[in-house]
Amino acid sequence: MMLSETTSNKSNKITKWIWMGVAICCTAFLVSPPVALGVGIVLAQFIENPFPVLNHKAIQWLLKIAVVGLGFGMTVNSAISAGKEGFWFTAGSIFTTLLLGLILGKVLGIDKIIAQLISSGTAICGGSAIAAIAPIVKANTKQISISIGVVFLLNSLALFLFPPIGHLLHMTQHQFGLWSAIAIHDTSSVVGAADAYGNEALAMATTVKLARALWILPVSLVFAFLSHGSIKKIKIPYFIGLFILAIILNTYVPQVSSITPWIVSGSKIALSLVLFVIGSTLDFSSLKSVGTRPLFLAVGIWVFISVLSLIVILHTGA
Incomplete structure:
Protein backbone atom coordinates (compact mmCIF):
# COMPACT_ATOMS: atom_id res chain seq x y z
CA MET A 1 0.00 0.00 0.00
CA MET A 2 2.80 2.40 0.97
CA LEU A 3 4.70 1.55 -2.23
CA SER A 4 1.60 2.23 -4.33
CA GLU A 5 1.06 5.63 -2.69
CA THR A 6 4.72 6.56 -3.11
CA THR A 7 4.61 5.63 -6.81
CA SER A 8 1.40 7.62 -7.25
CA ASN A 9 2.87 10.71 -5.55
CA LYS A 10 6.01 10.49 -7.66
CA SER A 11 3.96 10.18 -10.84
CA ASN A 12 1.85 13.18 -9.80
CA LYS A 13 4.96 15.29 -9.20
CA ILE A 14 6.34 14.37 -12.64
CA THR A 15 3.01 15.32 -14.24
CA LYS A 16 3.08 18.68 -12.48
CA TRP A 17 6.64 19.40 -13.60
CA ILE A 18 5.82 18.47 -17.21
CA TRP A 19 2.72 20.67 -17.20
CA MET A 20 4.55 23.65 -15.67
CA GLY A 21 7.49 23.19 -18.05
CA VAL A 22 5.27 23.30 -21.12
CA ALA A 23 3.38 26.32 -19.71
CA ILE A 24 6.66 28.19 -19.18
CA CYS A 25 7.76 27.35 -22.72
CA CYS A 26 4.53 28.82 -24.10
CA THR A 27 5.33 32.14 -22.43
CA ALA A 28 9.13 32.13 -22.81
CA PHE A 29 9.03 31.48 -26.57
CA LEU A 30 6.15 33.95 -27.14
CA VAL A 31 3.96 31.42 -28.94
CA SER A 32 0.79 32.74 -30.55
CA PRO A 33 -2.59 32.17 -28.84
CA PRO A 34 -3.75 29.49 -31.35
CA VAL A 35 -0.48 27.57 -30.96
CA ALA A 36 -0.70 27.81 -27.15
CA LEU A 37 -4.23 26.42 -27.24
CA GLY A 38 -3.16 23.60 -29.57
CA VAL A 39 -0.22 22.69 -27.32
CA GLY A 40 -2.57 22.55 -24.33
CA ILE A 41 -5.05 20.31 -26.15
CA VAL A 42 -2.31 17.90 -27.27
CA LEU A 43 -0.88 17.76 -23.75
CA ALA A 44 -4.34 17.01 -22.30
CA GLN A 45 -4.55 13.79 -24.32
CA PHE A 46 -1.42 12.38 -22.64
CA ILE A 47 -1.49 13.65 -19.06
CA GLU A 48 -4.32 14.62 -16.74
CA ASN A 49 -4.40 18.28 -15.77
CA PRO A 50 -2.65 18.34 -12.35
CA PHE A 51 -4.14 21.67 -11.22
CA PRO A 52 -7.89 21.53 -11.98
CA VAL A 53 -9.03 23.90 -9.19
CA LEU A 54 -6.11 26.30 -9.59
CA ASN A 55 -6.54 26.34 -13.37
CA HIS A 56 -10.15 27.49 -13.10
CA LYS A 57 -9.09 30.48 -11.01
CA ALA A 58 -6.09 31.15 -13.24
CA ILE A 59 -8.28 31.25 -16.36
CA GLN A 60 -10.64 33.78 -14.75
CA TRP A 61 -7.97 36.13 -13.37
CA LEU A 62 -5.37 35.89 -16.14
CA LEU A 63 -8.00 36.56 -18.79
CA LYS A 64 -9.22 39.66 -16.94
CA ILE A 65 -5.65 40.91 -16.50
CA ALA A 66 -4.89 40.27 -20.20
CA VAL A 67 -8.02 42.08 -21.39
CA VAL A 68 -7.44 45.09 -19.12
CA GLY A 69 -3.82 45.22 -20.29
CA LEU A 70 -4.92 45.23 -23.94
CA GLY A 71 -6.98 48.31 -23.14
CA PHE A 72 -3.71 50.23 -22.81
CA GLY A 73 -3.19 49.72 -26.54
CA MET A 74 -6.37 51.58 -27.50
CA THR A 75 -7.61 55.17 -27.54
CA VAL A 76 -10.92 56.64 -26.44
CA ASN A 77 -11.91 57.70 -29.96
CA SER A 78 -11.28 54.26 -31.48
CA ALA A 79 -13.12 52.53 -28.63
CA ILE A 80 -16.16 54.80 -28.94
CA SER A 81 -16.22 54.31 -32.71
CA ALA A 82 -16.07 50.52 -32.36
CA GLY A 83 -18.67 50.50 -29.59
CA LYS A 84 -21.15 52.59 -31.59
CA GLU A 85 -20.75 50.48 -34.71
CA GLY A 86 -21.11 47.18 -32.90
CA PHE A 87 -24.01 48.09 -30.57
CA TRP A 88 -27.05 47.30 -32.72
CA PHE A 89 -25.25 44.46 -34.47
CA THR A 90 -24.49 42.94 -31.05
CA ALA A 91 -28.02 43.45 -29.77
CA GLY A 92 -29.54 41.82 -32.84
CA SER A 93 -27.17 38.85 -32.77
CA ILE A 94 -27.78 38.20 -29.06
CA PHE A 95 -31.57 38.28 -29.44
CA THR A 96 -31.49 36.07 -32.55
CA THR A 97 -29.08 33.53 -31.03
CA LEU A 98 -31.00 33.24 -27.76
CA LEU A 99 -34.34 32.84 -29.50
CA LEU A 100 -33.04 30.26 -31.98
CA GLY A 101 -31.23 28.33 -29.25
CA LEU A 102 -34.25 28.07 -26.97
CA ILE A 103 -36.56 27.06 -29.84
CA LEU A 104 -34.10 24.51 -31.24
CA GLY A 105 -33.48 23.13 -27.75
CA LYS A 106 -37.20 22.52 -27.31
CA VAL A 107 -37.51 20.91 -30.76
CA LEU A 108 -34.59 18.57 -30.00
CA GLY A 109 -36.00 17.67 -26.60
CA ILE A 110 -32.88 18.89 -24.78
CA ASP A 111 -32.94 19.58 -21.05
CA LYS A 112 -34.37 23.11 -20.67
CA ILE A 113 -31.58 24.38 -18.40
CA ILE A 114 -28.82 23.00 -20.65
CA ALA A 115 -30.48 24.70 -23.63
CA GLN A 116 -30.61 27.98 -21.70
CA LEU A 117 -26.95 27.76 -20.70
CA ILE A 118 -25.67 26.84 -24.18
CA SER A 119 -27.81 29.54 -25.81
CA SER A 120 -26.58 32.17 -23.33
CA GLY A 121 -22.96 31.11 -23.74
CA THR A 122 -23.21 31.28 -27.52
CA ALA A 123 -25.12 34.56 -27.54
CA ILE A 124 -23.03 36.54 -25.06
CA CYS A 125 -19.59 35.45 -23.88
CA GLY A 126 -19.13 31.72 -23.51
CA GLY A 127 -18.12 30.35 -20.12
CA SER A 128 -18.58 33.70 -18.37
CA ALA A 129 -22.23 33.90 -19.43
CA ILE A 130 -22.83 30.29 -18.43
CA ALA A 131 -21.29 30.94 -15.01
CA ALA A 132 -23.52 34.01 -14.59
CA ILE A 133 -26.75 32.36 -15.72
CA ALA A 134 -26.22 28.99 -13.97
CA PRO A 135 -27.12 30.03 -10.38
CA ILE A 136 -30.13 32.01 -11.61
CA VAL A 137 -31.70 29.02 -13.41
CA LYS A 138 -30.55 26.65 -10.61
CA ALA A 139 -28.30 24.55 -12.86
CA ASN A 140 -26.57 21.53 -11.35
CA THR A 141 -22.92 20.53 -11.82
CA LYS A 142 -23.62 18.16 -14.72
CA GLN A 143 -25.66 20.73 -16.64
CA ILE A 144 -22.93 23.34 -16.19
CA SER A 145 -20.16 20.90 -17.18
CA ILE A 146 -21.95 19.83 -20.37
CA SER A 147 -22.63 23.44 -21.40
CA ILE A 148 -19.12 24.70 -20.70
CA GLY A 149 -17.57 21.62 -22.35
CA VAL A 150 -19.34 22.12 -25.65
CA VAL A 151 -18.79 25.89 -25.67
CA PHE A 152 -15.05 25.48 -24.99
CA LEU A 153 -14.84 22.93 -27.82
CA LEU A 154 -16.37 25.34 -30.32
CA ASN A 155 -14.21 28.19 -29.03
CA SER A 156 -11.16 26.08 -29.78
CA LEU A 157 -12.35 25.36 -33.31
CA ALA A 158 -13.11 29.03 -33.91
CA LEU A 159 -9.63 30.09 -32.87
CA PHE A 160 -8.14 27.85 -35.56
CA LEU A 161 -10.80 28.32 -38.27
CA PHE A 162 -11.62 32.04 -38.25
CA PRO A 163 -8.25 33.61 -39.23
CA PRO A 164 -7.82 31.38 -42.34
CA ILE A 165 -11.43 32.06 -43.37
CA GLY A 166 -10.84 35.79 -42.92
CA HIS A 167 -7.76 35.68 -45.16
CA LEU A 168 -9.53 33.49 -47.72
CA LEU A 169 -12.37 36.01 -48.01
CA HIS A 170 -9.92 38.96 -48.00
CA MET A 171 -11.63 40.52 -44.99
CA THR A 172 -10.21 43.79 -43.74
CA GLN A 173 -8.84 44.06 -40.20
CA HIS A 174 -11.96 46.03 -39.28
CA GLN A 175 -14.33 43.43 -40.73
CA VAL A 191 -9.02 38.09 -28.55
CA GLY A 192 -6.79 35.19 -29.60
CA ALA A 193 -8.26 34.96 -33.10
CA ALA A 194 -8.20 38.73 -33.61
CA ASP A 195 -4.62 38.97 -32.34
CA ALA A 196 -3.60 36.35 -34.92
CA TYR A 197 -5.21 38.51 -37.63
CA GLY A 198 -3.72 41.90 -36.74
CA ASN A 199 -3.58 44.82 -34.30
CA GLU A 200 -6.52 46.72 -35.77
CA ALA A 201 -8.65 43.57 -35.69
CA LEU A 202 -7.59 43.03 -32.07
CA ALA A 203 -8.66 46.53 -31.00
CA MET A 204 -12.00 46.24 -32.78
CA ALA A 205 -12.74 42.74 -31.51
CA THR A 206 -11.84 43.46 -27.89
CA THR A 207 -13.97 46.59 -27.67
CA VAL A 208 -17.05 45.08 -29.31
CA LYS A 209 -16.66 41.82 -27.40
CA LEU A 210 -16.56 43.54 -24.01
CA ALA A 211 -19.58 45.63 -24.98
CA ARG A 212 -21.25 42.32 -25.82
CA ALA A 213 -20.27 40.94 -22.39
CA LEU A 214 -22.21 43.76 -20.69
CA TRP A 215 -25.38 42.13 -21.99
CA ILE A 216 -24.93 39.54 -19.23
CA LEU A 217 -26.84 41.90 -16.94
CA PRO A 218 -30.09 42.39 -18.95
CA VAL A 219 -30.13 38.75 -20.10
CA SER A 220 -29.64 37.60 -16.50
CA LEU A 221 -32.58 39.75 -15.43
CA VAL A 222 -34.76 38.14 -18.12
CA PHE A 223 -33.80 34.63 -16.99
CA ALA A 224 -34.37 35.60 -13.34
CA PHE A 225 -37.89 36.73 -14.27
CA LEU A 226 -38.71 33.67 -16.41
CA SER A 227 -37.29 31.09 -13.98
CA HIS A 228 -38.30 32.91 -10.80
CA GLY A 229 -34.64 33.07 -9.83
CA SER A 230 -32.97 35.55 -7.48
CA ILE A 231 -31.56 38.78 -8.92
CA LYS A 232 -29.06 38.76 -6.04
CA LYS A 233 -27.18 36.00 -7.87
CA ILE A 234 -26.57 38.14 -10.96
CA LYS A 235 -22.85 38.69 -11.59
CA ILE A 236 -21.72 41.97 -13.12
CA PRO A 237 -18.42 41.94 -15.11
CA TYR A 238 -16.77 44.76 -13.15
CA PHE A 239 -13.38 44.27 -14.82
CA ILE A 240 -14.79 45.92 -17.95
CA GLY A 241 -14.65 49.18 -15.99
CA LEU A 242 -10.89 48.66 -15.56
CA PHE A 243 -10.60 48.07 -19.31
CA ILE A 244 -12.27 51.43 -19.95
CA LEU A 245 -9.99 53.08 -17.37
CA ALA A 246 -6.95 51.64 -19.16
CA ILE A 247 -8.11 53.18 -22.45
CA ILE A 248 -8.62 56.57 -20.77
CA LEU A 249 -5.18 56.50 -19.12
CA ASN A 250 -3.50 55.54 -22.40
CA THR A 251 -5.27 58.38 -24.21
CA TYR A 252 -4.84 61.22 -21.75
CA VAL A 253 -1.81 60.40 -19.56
CA PRO A 254 1.47 60.71 -21.52
CA GLN A 255 3.48 58.95 -18.80
CA VAL A 256 1.28 55.88 -19.20
CA SER A 257 1.22 55.87 -23.00
CA SER A 258 5.03 55.71 -23.05
CA ILE A 259 5.01 52.26 -21.44
CA THR A 260 1.91 50.85 -23.11
CA PRO A 261 3.85 48.72 -25.62
CA TRP A 262 5.33 46.77 -22.70
CA ILE A 263 1.94 46.39 -21.02
CA VAL A 264 0.29 45.19 -24.25
CA SER A 265 3.10 42.70 -24.90
CA GLY A 266 2.77 41.31 -21.38
CA SER A 267 -1.00 41.05 -21.83
CA LYS A 268 -0.56 39.01 -25.01
CA ILE A 269 1.76 36.62 -23.14
CA ALA A 270 -0.90 36.29 -20.42
CA LEU A 271 -3.50 35.55 -23.12
CA SER A 272 -1.36 32.76 -24.59
CA LEU A 273 -0.97 31.29 -21.11
CA VAL A 274 -4.75 31.44 -20.57
CA LEU A 275 -5.39 29.58 -23.82
CA PHE A 276 -2.77 26.96 -22.97
CA VAL A 277 -4.51 26.38 -19.62
CA ILE A 278 -7.91 26.12 -21.33
CA GLY A 279 -6.51 23.68 -23.88
CA SER A 280 -4.95 21.52 -21.15
CA THR A 281 -8.45 20.88 -19.73
CA LEU A 282 -9.94 19.67 -23.04
CA ASP A 283 -9.25 15.95 -23.10
CA PHE A 284 -11.43 13.93 -25.47
CA SER A 285 -12.78 11.63 -22.76
CA SER A 286 -14.41 14.53 -20.93
CA LEU A 287 -15.87 15.91 -24.16
CA LYS A 288 -17.58 12.56 -24.85
CA SER A 289 -19.86 13.22 -21.89
CA VAL A 290 -21.37 16.23 -23.67
CA GLY A 291 -23.81 14.13 -25.72
CA THR A 292 -24.88 14.45 -29.33
CA ARG A 293 -28.01 16.57 -28.92
CA PRO A 294 -26.42 19.39 -26.86
CA LEU A 295 -23.50 19.33 -29.28
CA PHE A 296 -25.88 19.56 -32.25
CA LEU A 297 -27.68 22.49 -30.59
CA ALA A 298 -24.43 24.36 -29.91
CA VAL A 299 -23.01 23.74 -33.39
CA GLY A 300 -26.31 24.65 -35.05
CA ILE A 301 -26.74 28.06 -33.45
CA TRP A 302 -23.01 28.82 -33.67
CA VAL A 303 -22.85 28.09 -37.41
CA PHE A 304 -26.06 30.06 -37.95
CA ILE A 305 -24.84 33.24 -36.22
CA SER A 306 -21.35 32.90 -37.73
CA VAL A 307 -22.62 32.65 -41.30
CA LEU A 308 -25.36 35.26 -40.85
CA SER A 309 -23.02 37.83 -39.29
CA LEU A 310 -20.38 37.13 -41.95
CA ILE A 311 -22.90 37.74 -44.74
CA VAL A 312 -24.10 40.98 -43.14
CA ILE A 313 -20.54 42.28 -42.62
CA LEU A 314 -19.40 41.46 -46.16
CA HIS A 315 -22.62 42.72 -47.75
CA THR A 316 -22.69 46.04 -45.87
CA GLY A 317 -18.93 46.55 -46.10
CA ALA A 318 -18.76 47.12 -42.33
Whole structure:
Protein backbone atom coordinates (compact mmCIF):
# COMPACT_ATOMS: atom_id res chain seq x y z
CA MET A 1 0.00 0.00 0.00
CA MET A 2 2.80 2.40 0.97
CA LEU A 3 4.70 1.55 -2.23
CA SER A 4 1.60 2.23 -4.33
CA GLU A 5 1.06 5.63 -2.69
CA THR A 6 4.72 6.56 -3.11
CA THR A 7 4.61 5.63 -6.81
CA SER A 8 1.40 7.62 -7.25
CA ASN A 9 2.87 10.71 -5.55
CA LYS A 10 6.01 10.49 -7.66
CA SER A 11 3.96 10.18 -10.84
CA ASN A 12 1.85 13.18 -9.80
CA LYS A 13 4.96 15.29 -9.20
CA ILE A 14 6.34 14.37 -12.64
CA THR A 15 3.01 15.32 -14.24
CA LYS A 16 3.08 18.68 -12.48
CA TRP A 17 6.64 19.40 -13.60
CA ILE A 18 5.82 18.47 -17.21
CA TRP A 19 2.72 20.67 -17.20
CA MET A 20 4.55 23.65 -15.67
CA GLY A 21 7.49 23.19 -18.05
CA VAL A 22 5.27 23.30 -21.12
CA ALA A 23 3.38 26.32 -19.71
CA ILE A 24 6.66 28.19 -19.18
CA CYS A 25 7.76 27.35 -22.72
CA CYS A 26 4.53 28.82 -24.10
CA THR A 27 5.33 32.14 -22.43
CA ALA A 28 9.13 32.13 -22.81
CA PHE A 29 9.03 31.48 -26.57
CA LEU A 30 6.15 33.95 -27.14
CA VAL A 31 3.96 31.42 -28.94
CA SER A 32 0.79 32.74 -30.55
CA PRO A 33 -2.59 32.17 -28.84
CA PRO A 34 -3.75 29.49 -31.35
CA VAL A 35 -0.48 27.57 -30.96
CA ALA A 36 -0.70 27.81 -27.15
CA LEU A 37 -4.23 26.42 -27.24
CA GLY A 38 -3.16 23.60 -29.57
CA VAL A 39 -0.22 22.69 -27.32
CA GLY A 40 -2.57 22.55 -24.33
CA ILE A 41 -5.05 20.31 -26.15
CA VAL A 42 -2.31 17.90 -27.27
CA LEU A 43 -0.88 17.76 -23.75
CA ALA A 44 -4.34 17.01 -22.30
CA GLN A 45 -4.55 13.79 -24.32
CA PHE A 46 -1.42 12.38 -22.64
CA ILE A 47 -1.49 13.65 -19.06
CA GLU A 48 -4.32 14.62 -16.74
CA ASN A 49 -4.40 18.28 -15.77
CA PRO A 50 -2.65 18.34 -12.35
CA PHE A 51 -4.14 21.67 -11.22
CA PRO A 52 -7.89 21.53 -11.98
CA VAL A 53 -9.03 23.90 -9.19
CA LEU A 54 -6.11 26.30 -9.59
CA ASN A 55 -6.54 26.34 -13.37
CA HIS A 56 -10.15 27.49 -13.10
CA LYS A 57 -9.09 30.48 -11.01
CA ALA A 58 -6.09 31.15 -13.24
CA ILE A 59 -8.28 31.25 -16.36
CA GLN A 60 -10.64 33.78 -14.75
CA TRP A 61 -7.97 36.13 -13.37
CA LEU A 62 -5.37 35.89 -16.14
CA LEU A 63 -8.00 36.56 -18.79
CA LYS A 64 -9.22 39.66 -16.94
CA ILE A 65 -5.65 40.91 -16.50
CA ALA A 66 -4.89 40.27 -20.20
CA VAL A 67 -8.02 42.08 -21.39
CA VAL A 68 -7.44 45.09 -19.12
CA GLY A 69 -3.82 45.22 -20.29
CA LEU A 70 -4.92 45.23 -23.94
CA GLY A 71 -6.98 48.31 -23.14
CA PHE A 72 -3.71 50.23 -22.81
CA GLY A 73 -3.19 49.72 -26.54
CA MET A 74 -6.37 51.58 -27.50
CA THR A 75 -7.61 55.17 -27.54
CA VAL A 76 -10.92 56.64 -26.44
CA ASN A 77 -11.91 57.70 -29.96
CA SER A 78 -11.28 54.26 -31.48
CA ALA A 79 -13.12 52.53 -28.63
CA ILE A 80 -16.16 54.80 -28.94
CA SER A 81 -16.22 54.31 -32.71
CA ALA A 82 -16.07 50.52 -32.36
CA GLY A 83 -18.67 50.50 -29.59
CA LYS A 84 -21.15 52.59 -31.59
CA GLU A 85 -20.75 50.48 -34.71
CA GLY A 86 -21.11 47.18 -32.90
CA PHE A 87 -24.01 48.09 -30.57
CA TRP A 88 -27.05 47.30 -32.72
CA PHE A 89 -25.25 44.46 -34.47
CA THR A 90 -24.49 42.94 -31.05
CA ALA A 91 -28.02 43.45 -29.77
CA GLY A 92 -29.54 41.82 -32.84
CA SER A 93 -27.17 38.85 -32.77
CA ILE A 94 -27.78 38.20 -29.06
CA PHE A 95 -31.57 38.28 -29.44
CA THR A 96 -31.49 36.07 -32.55
CA THR A 97 -29.08 33.53 -31.03
CA LEU A 98 -31.00 33.24 -27.76
CA LEU A 99 -34.34 32.84 -29.50
CA LEU A 100 -33.04 30.26 -31.98
CA GLY A 101 -31.23 28.33 -29.25
CA LEU A 102 -34.25 28.07 -26.97
CA ILE A 103 -36.56 27.06 -29.84
CA LEU A 104 -34.10 24.51 -31.24
CA GLY A 105 -33.48 23.13 -27.75
CA LYS A 106 -37.20 22.52 -27.31
CA VAL A 107 -37.51 20.91 -30.76
CA LEU A 108 -34.59 18.57 -30.00
CA GLY A 109 -36.00 17.67 -26.60
CA ILE A 110 -32.88 18.89 -24.78
CA ASP A 111 -32.94 19.58 -21.05
CA LYS A 112 -34.37 23.11 -20.67
CA ILE A 113 -31.58 24.38 -18.40
CA ILE A 114 -28.82 23.00 -20.65
CA ALA A 115 -30.48 24.70 -23.63
CA GLN A 116 -30.61 27.98 -21.70
CA LEU A 117 -26.95 27.76 -20.70
CA ILE A 118 -25.67 26.84 -24.18
CA SER A 119 -27.81 29.54 -25.81
CA SER A 120 -26.58 32.17 -23.33
CA GLY A 121 -22.96 31.11 -23.74
CA THR A 122 -23.21 31.28 -27.52
CA ALA A 123 -25.12 34.56 -27.54
CA ILE A 124 -23.03 36.54 -25.06
CA CYS A 125 -19.59 35.45 -23.88
CA GLY A 126 -19.13 31.72 -23.51
CA GLY A 127 -18.12 30.35 -20.12
CA SER A 128 -18.58 33.70 -18.37
CA ALA A 129 -22.23 33.90 -19.43
CA ILE A 130 -22.83 30.29 -18.43
CA ALA A 131 -21.29 30.94 -15.01
CA ALA A 132 -23.52 34.01 -14.59
CA ILE A 133 -26.75 32.36 -15.72
CA ALA A 134 -26.22 28.99 -13.97
CA PRO A 135 -27.12 30.03 -10.38
CA ILE A 136 -30.13 32.01 -11.61
CA VAL A 137 -31.70 29.02 -13.41
CA LYS A 138 -30.55 26.65 -10.61
CA ALA A 139 -28.30 24.55 -12.86
CA ASN A 140 -26.57 21.53 -11.35
CA THR A 141 -22.92 20.53 -11.82
CA LYS A 142 -23.62 18.16 -14.72
CA GLN A 143 -25.66 20.73 -16.64
CA ILE A 144 -22.93 23.34 -16.19
CA SER A 145 -20.16 20.90 -17.18
CA ILE A 146 -21.95 19.83 -20.37
CA SER A 147 -22.63 23.44 -21.40
CA ILE A 148 -19.12 24.70 -20.70
CA GLY A 149 -17.57 21.62 -22.35
CA VAL A 150 -19.34 22.12 -25.65
CA VAL A 151 -18.79 25.89 -25.67
CA PHE A 152 -15.05 25.48 -24.99
CA LEU A 153 -14.84 22.93 -27.82
CA LEU A 154 -16.37 25.34 -30.32
CA ASN A 155 -14.21 28.19 -29.03
CA SER A 156 -11.16 26.08 -29.78
CA LEU A 157 -12.35 25.36 -33.31
CA ALA A 158 -13.11 29.03 -33.91
CA LEU A 159 -9.63 30.09 -32.87
CA PHE A 160 -8.14 27.85 -35.56
CA LEU A 161 -10.80 28.32 -38.27
CA PHE A 162 -11.62 32.04 -38.25
CA PRO A 163 -8.25 33.61 -39.23
CA PRO A 164 -7.82 31.38 -42.34
CA ILE A 165 -11.43 32.06 -43.37
CA GLY A 166 -10.84 35.79 -42.92
CA HIS A 167 -7.76 35.68 -45.16
CA LEU A 168 -9.53 33.49 -47.72
CA LEU A 169 -12.37 36.01 -48.01
CA HIS A 170 -9.92 38.96 -48.00
CA MET A 171 -11.63 40.52 -44.99
CA THR A 172 -10.21 43.79 -43.74
CA GLN A 173 -8.84 44.06 -40.20
CA HIS A 174 -11.96 46.03 -39.28
CA GLN A 175 -14.33 43.43 -40.73
CA PHE A 176 -12.58 40.49 -39.13
CA GLY A 177 -12.46 42.15 -35.71
CA LEU A 178 -16.21 42.79 -35.83
CA TRP A 179 -16.98 39.28 -37.10
CA SER A 180 -14.91 37.51 -34.47
CA ALA A 181 -16.44 39.65 -31.70
CA ILE A 182 -19.96 38.71 -32.81
CA ALA A 183 -19.49 35.08 -33.84
CA ILE A 184 -17.01 33.61 -31.32
CA HIS A 185 -18.29 32.82 -27.84
CA ASP A 186 -15.54 33.27 -25.26
CA THR A 187 -13.50 36.43 -24.79
CA SER A 188 -10.21 34.51 -24.76
CA SER A 189 -10.85 32.99 -28.19
CA VAL A 190 -12.16 36.26 -29.63
CA VAL A 191 -9.02 38.09 -28.55
CA GLY A 192 -6.79 35.19 -29.60
CA ALA A 193 -8.26 34.96 -33.10
CA ALA A 194 -8.20 38.73 -33.61
CA ASP A 195 -4.62 38.97 -32.34
CA ALA A 196 -3.60 36.35 -34.92
CA TYR A 197 -5.21 38.51 -37.63
CA GLY A 198 -3.72 41.90 -36.74
CA ASN A 199 -3.58 44.82 -34.30
CA GLU A 200 -6.52 46.72 -35.77
CA ALA A 201 -8.65 43.57 -35.69
CA LEU A 202 -7.59 43.03 -32.07
CA ALA A 203 -8.66 46.53 -31.00
CA MET A 204 -12.00 46.24 -32.78
CA ALA A 205 -12.74 42.74 -31.51
CA THR A 206 -11.84 43.46 -27.89
CA THR A 207 -13.97 46.59 -27.67
CA VAL A 208 -17.05 45.08 -29.31
CA LYS A 209 -16.66 41.82 -27.40
CA LEU A 210 -16.56 43.54 -24.01
CA ALA A 211 -19.58 45.63 -24.98
CA ARG A 212 -21.25 42.32 -25.82
CA ALA A 213 -20.27 40.94 -22.39
CA LEU A 214 -22.21 43.76 -20.69
CA TRP A 215 -25.38 42.13 -21.99
CA ILE A 216 -24.93 39.54 -19.23
CA LEU A 217 -26.84 41.90 -16.94
CA PRO A 218 -30.09 42.39 -18.95
CA VAL A 219 -30.13 38.75 -20.10
CA SER A 220 -29.64 37.60 -16.50
CA LEU A 221 -32.58 39.75 -15.43
CA VAL A 222 -34.76 38.14 -18.12
CA PHE A 223 -33.80 34.63 -16.99
CA ALA A 224 -34.37 35.60 -13.34
CA PHE A 225 -37.89 36.73 -14.27
CA LEU A 226 -38.71 33.67 -16.41
CA SER A 227 -37.29 31.09 -13.98
CA HIS A 228 -38.30 32.91 -10.80
CA GLY A 229 -34.64 33.07 -9.83
CA SER A 230 -32.97 35.55 -7.48
CA ILE A 231 -31.56 38.78 -8.92
CA LYS A 232 -29.06 38.76 -6.04
CA LYS A 233 -27.18 36.00 -7.87
CA ILE A 234 -26.57 38.14 -10.96
CA LYS A 235 -22.85 38.69 -11.59
CA ILE A 236 -21.72 41.97 -13.12
CA PRO A 237 -18.42 41.94 -15.11
CA TYR A 238 -16.77 44.76 -13.15
CA PHE A 239 -13.38 44.27 -14.82
CA ILE A 240 -14.79 45.92 -17.95
CA GLY A 241 -14.65 49.18 -15.99
CA LEU A 242 -10.89 48.66 -15.56
CA PHE A 243 -10.60 48.07 -19.31
CA ILE A 244 -12.27 51.43 -19.95
CA LEU A 245 -9.99 53.08 -17.37
CA ALA A 246 -6.95 51.64 -19.16
CA ILE A 247 -8.11 53.18 -22.45
CA ILE A 248 -8.62 56.57 -20.77
CA LEU A 249 -5.18 56.50 -19.12
CA ASN A 250 -3.50 55.54 -22.40
CA THR A 251 -5.27 58.38 -24.21
CA TYR A 252 -4.84 61.22 -21.75
CA VAL A 253 -1.81 60.40 -19.56
CA PRO A 254 1.47 60.71 -21.52
CA GLN A 255 3.48 58.95 -18.80
CA VAL A 256 1.28 55.88 -19.20
CA SER A 257 1.22 55.87 -23.00
CA SER A 258 5.03 55.71 -23.05
CA ILE A 259 5.01 52.26 -21.44
CA THR A 260 1.91 50.85 -23.11
CA PRO A 261 3.85 48.72 -25.62
CA TRP A 262 5.33 46.77 -22.70
CA ILE A 263 1.94 46.39 -21.02
CA VAL A 264 0.29 45.19 -24.25
CA SER A 265 3.10 42.70 -24.90
CA GLY A 266 2.77 41.31 -21.38
CA SER A 267 -1.00 41.05 -21.83
CA LYS A 268 -0.56 39.01 -25.01
CA ILE A 269 1.76 36.62 -23.14
CA ALA A 270 -0.90 36.29 -20.42
CA LEU A 271 -3.50 35.55 -23.12
CA SER A 272 -1.36 32.76 -24.59
CA LEU A 273 -0.97 31.29 -21.11
CA VAL A 274 -4.75 31.44 -20.57
CA LEU A 275 -5.39 29.58 -23.82
CA PHE A 276 -2.77 26.96 -22.97
CA VAL A 277 -4.51 26.38 -19.62
CA ILE A 278 -7.91 26.12 -21.33
CA GLY A 279 -6.51 23.68 -23.88
CA SER A 280 -4.95 21.52 -21.15
CA THR A 281 -8.45 20.88 -19.73
CA LEU A 282 -9.94 19.67 -23.04
CA ASP A 283 -9.25 15.95 -23.10
CA PHE A 284 -11.43 13.93 -25.47
CA SER A 285 -12.78 11.63 -22.76
CA SER A 286 -14.41 14.53 -20.93
CA LEU A 287 -15.87 15.91 -24.16
CA LYS A 288 -17.58 12.56 -24.85
CA SER A 289 -19.86 13.22 -21.89
CA VAL A 290 -21.37 16.23 -23.67
CA GLY A 291 -23.81 14.13 -25.72
CA THR A 292 -24.88 14.45 -29.33
CA ARG A 293 -28.01 16.57 -28.92
CA PRO A 294 -26.42 19.39 -26.86
CA LEU A 295 -23.50 19.33 -29.28
CA PHE A 296 -25.88 19.56 -32.25
CA LEU A 297 -27.68 22.49 -30.59
CA ALA A 298 -24.43 24.36 -29.91
CA VAL A 299 -23.01 23.74 -33.39
CA GLY A 300 -26.31 24.65 -35.05
CA ILE A 301 -26.74 28.06 -33.45
CA TRP A 302 -23.01 28.82 -33.67
CA VAL A 303 -22.85 28.09 -37.41
CA PHE A 304 -26.06 30.06 -37.95
CA ILE A 305 -24.84 33.24 -36.22
CA SER A 306 -21.35 32.90 -37.73
CA VAL A 307 -22.62 32.65 -41.30
CA LEU A 308 -25.36 35.26 -40.85
CA SER A 309 -23.02 37.83 -39.29
CA LEU A 310 -20.38 37.13 -41.95
CA ILE A 311 -22.90 37.74 -44.74
CA VAL A 312 -24.10 40.98 -43.14
CA ILE A 313 -20.54 42.28 -42.62
CA LEU A 314 -19.40 41.46 -46.16
CA HIS A 315 -22.62 42.72 -47.75
CA THR A 316 -22.69 46.04 -45.87
CA GLY A 317 -18.93 46.55 -46.10
CA ALA A 318 -18.76 47.12 -42.33
